[in-house]
Amino acid sequence: MPLEPTTHRPDPQLSGTSPVASRRRFGRGALLGLFAVFFAPVMLAWSLNVWWPDWHPFGETNHGELIRPPWRIEDPAMLEAFKGRWALLHIADRECQAACMTMLDTTRRVHISLGKDYDRVVRAHIPPDDAPQGAPEPEVDLLDLPLPAGWVERFEADEKPFLLIVDPQGYAVLRYGADFSGKGLASDIARLLRISKIG
Template identity: 40%
Template sequence: MSHSLTLSESSSPRVGRGRLQLLLILAVVIGPMLLASAMYHWRFWVPEGRSYHGELIGGALSRADLGLPVLEESRWQLLVTAPGECAADCQQLVYLARQIHIGLGREAARGAHALATGSTPEDFAAQLAREYPQLQRFTLAADRYPAERGQAAQLWIVDPHGNLVLRYDADANGKQVLTDLRLLLKLSNIG
């Protein structure tokens, strides 16, 4: 009996140490996932800094949510929207989108620029046909355009799948938009 008592006494520390090792392994693997989930859910220890300049669009919004068709092509897009008439601020954003597209240099083939508006003044439509041959144009249905986006002209960066990524107001800084788009192209394997 003393022999079996000694045997069980010597195996007990091994079992205890094995359980401790298993718990430590689980804590190392599962702990960071639980911490990250808690940080996301309760918004603590989230850094305030960011590397983009526009408004980051979350919630998987797409071109279809703006009332626009989803395109088959797989390029990044600078999309100018104006639910009403394409007035001076809209026209400035169309010019800015083209300049940003040109500013991409050798990456320009991965991008495109487009205009979606409720209506376009006749003189500006003629100018678009003459000076903006690569500009894609769409009619924006005001009843499908989200009311919370307002009536002001806006510039959007749209990924190749048609998802809205970043949004800028009419007073957007072209260099900042170009920096954001270059970063997206650098990080992206699509488009």
């Protein structure tokens, strides 16, 4: 009687291809995938904040100097004058000389360029305490404000004139020196207005 050929069938338990083993591998892979999706971005953000605090995403670099942490304007009269709007706040040198005049002209042009967002922004001028009160030439869209208490000490060492962007809650968030770019300022304020839910 001839013998029938036999086929060797490996034991799935020994070969590691059993349904149980496959499910275990799938479970581990799914767990690693969930970790990557939810925790990797958090770890990346933490690493960037700790090791590269000045890093910005491409295309999101501010042209002004970021004020860290933002400081709040506590002067009630100034906040009332802003009426919950974004503010381009000029800190002038004595008698507002050439650089100061150029700054006022540049911010006026930037303000006009905002178009439909024009009314969301206000311009304000603050002369130093030892300068004659008032902007050099009255402008319809320029608030002329007195120097708030405590500002002499805060800005005593700063080179003047300079410009601050103040948010609708009264926090100064960006600072610009006298040689700032009007195009850069326009880019910064346009982005702030675009992402802002207030003001």
